[in-house]
Amino acid sequence: MLVLNEDQVMLKDAAAGFLADRATVSHLRKLRDSDDETGFDPAVWRDMADMGWAGIAIPEAYGGLGYGYTGLGLVLEQAGRNLSASPLESSVLVAATALAELGTEAQKEHWLPAIASGEKILTLALQENAHHAPLRTALRATRHGEHVILEGSKCLVTDAHVADAFIVIARSEGRPGAEHGLSAFLVEAGAPGVHVERRHLVDSRNVGVLTLHDVHVDSDNVIGDIGAAWPGLSRTLDIASIGLSAMLLGLATEAFERTVAYLGERKQFGRVIGSFQGLQHRAAHLFAELELSRSIVLQALQAIDAEDPELPLLASAAKAKLCEVATLSTNEGIQMHGGIGMTDEHEIGFFIKRARVLQHQFGDYNYHLDRFARLSGF
Amino acid sequence: MTDLTQFRAEAREWLEHNCPPTMREPVQSFEDYYMGGRNPEVAHPDQQLWCERMAGRGWTVPHWPREYGGGGLDAEEQRVLREEMARIGARRPLDSFGISMLGPALLKFGNEEQKQEHLPPICRGEIRWCQGYSEPNAGSDLASLQTRAEDHGDHYTINGQKVWTSYANKADWIFCLVRTDNSGSKHEGISFVLFDMASPGVTTRPIRLISGSSPFCETFFDNVRAEKKNRVGDEGKGWAIAKYLLTHEREMISGFGASSGPSPGKTALETVGTDAEGRLDNSALRQSIAQYQLDARCFAATMARVGDEVKAGQGLGAASSIFKYYGTELNKRRNELNVAVGGENALGWEGDVYRGGEAARSWLRSKGNSIEGGTSEVQLNIVAKRVLGLPDA
CATH class of the missing domain: 1.10.540 (Butyryl-Coa Dehydrogenase, subunit A; domain 1)
Known part of the structure; x- marks a missing residue:
């Protein structure tokens, strides 16, 4: 059934209420303008964790709520609507999923409860170049007696400068492009040879570069089987793409609703501009695209929880569609706001900036449309 | 059990x-x-x-x-x-149109006698119905229709012309919008009447389309008698019925968007060929097909979601207002891609080698999907005003 149940509706309402009060665009603006050291409000994050949101999709056995990804998707959608700054994406959506998919029992018991309580922030270090290309991972992992030595660097590591530990994807065998030979390692912040540099992207959110020089990892911190990370990583990336699609759904819908409200207020030529058919048809078309977006995101979220074999196809369908529609919604948002939409003072600009970063992460429109075609057999 | x-x-x-x-x-x-x-x-x-x-x-x-x-x-x-x-x-x-369009309207607006008289023959396939809506000067602006019905006590005399009457030349009865009053606003004074197409004074003339087929007619009424007992709803209150019925028509037409048939992507593998890695050997065509298939998939998910919402008792959501617009535009895209993928084969008009011009005729016929039953532009007007609450021009 492509509908929400009562618990899910309650969760969605709770998230909408809390985030619209405590983690809004104006909060993000303050973080940006004050060069905030953390990049999000730790008190807000603590409250989110206290409500259980950091463990929504984590099984109860590991200290989570066991609500599944459909539940997490609803919170992510509201976070997208409000452009809420928090480690929800880095630690909860991506890192916890990677650990759950790849980790040993001991690793899950150690880290998942700490993520679920909000006590620790973990993040995935994957991308190495300008584009998402997981199979081209080249960061070297070399065996050295009991240890593995990591050498290389990662970019676009979300919340890098506040993370307690990194899940580093590296190549222990094979050439860039091969599935076999990819491995995952747990590297704690502050370990010898670990260097983090905070970077500033257009969306004023937390990312950084992680540089690893002669970093020794012991066997306890090899996540899963060495050289065999791809199946679990691939599923993690599908889930991450769907989660970001849920955020883009919230973001694109909010930008659209603000724009329609503006069309109903702004007067030119003696009448509100929303009465002009040239704008009405564009708004109505965008409404249609957003309804399609809502459907594919819900279907993809449910596919995670149902362990649907079509998950890879649905993940790429959701991300490709949401990249397309978020581009349209935010571009139309600026254009229909006219001059005021170009000012930093107005909030609509925050939406287009955040949208493009979310679109880029874990594969943009071009990446996922190409993958969708490949998975469709052409 | x-x-x-x-x-x-x-x-x-x-x-x-x-x-x-x-x-x-x-x-x-x-x-x-x-x-x-x-x-x-x-x-x-x-x-x-x-x-x-x-x-x-x-x-x-x-x-x-x-x-x-x-x-x-x-x-x-x-x-x-x-x-x-x-x-x-x-x-x-x-x-039949009796099942998909008239029936739902009769069940909602008809009196008991009308339901007893007209519904069973529809179920048995005995009476074939056609729809008398559009006129030469009342297309998108349907409410400006001018076919007159004069009051003669127990019956009306009908004069005027309808157009785009689907299968009027093959139909037995018509459900027809007529003007019973010209004095008020254009939405008032419209009545919904049923009469026999074999009545004296009814003539039909098929219209040949660009696809070569003639599913539609021009229909002329010259002093045609229609019994008042076959007026559905009150006199002058036919517009509400007309609109209700249009929603059923649009549902039917939007179903075309989810229509099956071979995926253009799979067909193209044969007609266009593949590269060394099995990808379609034309990246521009591959992208167009992928975009279409992505949207078709999202549209099918939306139809399923709206259906599930109704089943869950949440009522027919605003999403349903996009079905006609999006479904027909998708169907046009699919047909354009079929022509692009089929190449010369899809441009054939006659002969067994072209399967009677099936692809080309389907492609040309699909152009009408976003016109009939309310144009895409009218659908967007409806979404803008009723769903988004934007004001009239």
Whole structure:
């Protein structure tokens, strides 16, 4: 059934209420303008964790709520609507999923409860170049007696400068492009040879570069089987793409609703501009695209929880569609706001900036449309 | 055994015994749809037999009440019947505008006598209906229609012209919008009347389309008599019925968007070829097809979501307002891609080598999808005003 149940509706309402009060665009603006050291409000994050949101999709056995990804998707959608700054994406959506998919029992018991309580922030270090290309991972992992030595660097590591530990994807065998030979390692912040540099992207959110020089990892911190990370990583990336699609759904819908409200207020030529058919048809078309977006995101979220074999196809369908529609919604948002939409003072600009970063992460429109075609057999 | 399990077992057995083997073969062309009527067009005699047998159980229209010739099935039973028919590949026994359009309007707005008189012959496939809506000067602006109905006590005399009347030349009766009053606003003074197309003064003239087919007619009324007892709803209040019925028409047309047929991507692998890695050997075409298939998938998910929302008792959401617009635009895209993928094969007009010009004719016919039943532009107007609350120009 492509509908929400009562618990899910309650969760969605709770998230909408809390985030619209405590983690809004104006909060993000303050973080940006004050060069905030953390990049999000730790008190807000603590409250989110206290409500259980950091463990929504984590099984109860590991200290989570066991609500599944459909539940997490609803919170992510509201976070997208409000452009809420928090480690929800880095630690909860991506890192916890990677650990759950790849980790040993001991690793899950150690880290998942700490993520679920909000006590620790973990993040995935994957991308190495300008584009998402997981199979081209080249960061070297070399065996050295009991240890593995990591050498290389990662970019676009979300919340890098506040993370307690990194899940580093590296190549222990094979050439860039091969599935076999990819491995995952747990590297704690502050370990010898670990260097983090905070970077500033257009969306004023937390990312950084992680540089690893002669970093020794012991066997306890090899996540899963060495050289065999791809199946679990691939599923993690599908889930991450769907989660970001849920955020883009919230973001694109909010930008659209603000724009329609503006069309109903702004007067030119003696009448509100929303009465002009040239704008009405564009708004109505965008409404249609957003309804399609809502459907594919819900279907993809449910596919995670149902362990649907079509998950890879649905993940790429959701991300490709949401990249397309978020581009349209935010571009139309600026254009229909006219001059005021170009000012930093107005909030609509925050939406287009955040949208493009979310679109880029874990594969943009071009990446996922190409993958969708490949998975469709052409 | 639950009631539903028992219903399934009985339906399965009955279908197995009663569905002729010829009616289990896939529909090949439009002639394979049986429309019924006084002078039915029959591609195979089994069509009539199959319709008769199904009508005997009320299963030509399983969701209508039994008292009017329907099956009286609830939603679950309808689903089971659909599944059991699909299991043996049984064709729908009857397709008609009586079922898809007039019936729902009569059930909602008709009086008891009208329902008793008109619904059972629809279920039995005895009377074929057509729709008298558009006029030469009333297309998108339907409410400005001018076909006059003069009051003569127990009946009206109708004069005027309709256009785009689907299969008027083959229909037995018409449900028709006429103007009974010219004094008020254009939405007032419209009445919804039913009359026999065999009445003196009715003439029809088929219109040949760019696709070569003639599914539509011009229809002329010269002093045609229509009984007042066949006016549905109050005099001058026909616009509400017209609008209600249009939503059913749009639902039917938007279904084209989810229409099946081979995926253009798979067909292109054969006609265009692949590169060394098995990808379609033309990246521009590959991208267009992928975009279409992505949107088709998202549209199908939206139809499913709206259906589930209705089942869950949440009512028909705003999303349904986009079906007609999006579904027909998608169908046009699919047809354009079929032509691009088919190349020369898809441009053939006649002859067996081109399957009678099937691809080209379907492509040309699809252009009408975003015009008939409310243009895409009218649909966008409706979304802008009713859903988004934007003001009139």
